[in-house]
Amino acid sequence: MALVPLGIEDNRNSGALARVRGATLLTHTVLGIVGSGCVDRVVVAGPQATRAEYADAVAAAGDRRIVLAPGGGDRIESARKALLAAAPAAHDIVLVHEPTRPFTPGASIRAVVDAIRSGAPAAVPVEPVTDTVKVIDSRGEVLRTSERENLRRAQSPRGFTAAFLRTVELADALNLADVRAQAVPGHPNGLRVHTPFERTVAEALLEERE
Template sequence: MAERPSVWTVVVAAGSGTRFGGAKQYLELAGCRVVDRSVAVAAQVSDGVVVVVPAPDVSSEAAKLSAAAVVAGGPSRAASVRNGLAAVPLDAAIICVHDAARPLAGADVYGRVINEVQSGAAGAVPVVPVTDTIRRVDGGVVDRSTLLAVQTPQAFRGELLREAHARAGDATDDAGLVEAAGHAVVAVEGHSRNIKITRPDDLAAAEAWLAT
């Protein structure tokens, strides 16, 4: 049986929570902080977890989080991921990147993206169908059958993710950077419960999911 490649995860929890109205990653969700839930699941499937938090919180969070390293975020999401990558061992074969604001991502979703990369893909992202009707700003309805909503965790071959970030580009997610570097990223099945905590009602929805 082939040896499993090393897997590390960077959990990005460096946002200020402007749209939420505060640092949502530290809020309690059914008795556990949002960031702690995200880190706990990442740890189940990873050889090590690096957590990226706001710079002022590094010392206090290093004492609270069960992680291999806690590092300061940067001025953008991509910069924060790069700071996290710097703390990941160079021999990590597969690197996952996960937004702490998605605390309900399960080990099954991690498994699907990791398996795709282990099978040879440059990267893999979980997706779900778009169910809302989408309109263009200038008018007209977009055919939602051609759209997919992208989630995290996203998994990549370690050297390709580092290569993409070395270009110092910026994107809303890491798959965009890897694709811009010329590599194909495949889509796998995500999960409807893997919601992103963006506004207060999202936290209530996450609590409802946990209660089911």
């Protein structure tokens, strides 16, 4: 099985290279991935402008299962290049993860894998939506309140059978467009870390681990 983190970020200020308690988010993320116990290869797609920094982050993880591949001009192209580097034909399941989700629990990763092994062509961890969601028009006026009962926040990794990925457009697959993906339980720790507030949360989570 291959696991392919998306390596593309803003090349001027790559969020994956932000440091939390001495290590980059990318390093924390790939360590969490291999720590799940269900992955045999991790391919990180590194943007050209920050390739050296990505290489350092991968090296800091200290695991030969983690390798660096050239990134593309956007997240889809980066995922495509990482998939080619991962040689998906040699694996039955491909997981696509975001490099700025460093605390995704191993249980969430294993749940995605289990769903695919049980017959789903695709799977994604999700969390319930707890805020009230409003639908607005182009003028910013509220049209209606969306019912939360069937709404979920998608997290990652998003998992696919390698055979399924060969039959669809990669962009459609990653966006789960017209894909009968199986939802599995996500976790609050599966948050994406981008903002200063989220980095503060990340600091707290890492402190709890120590």
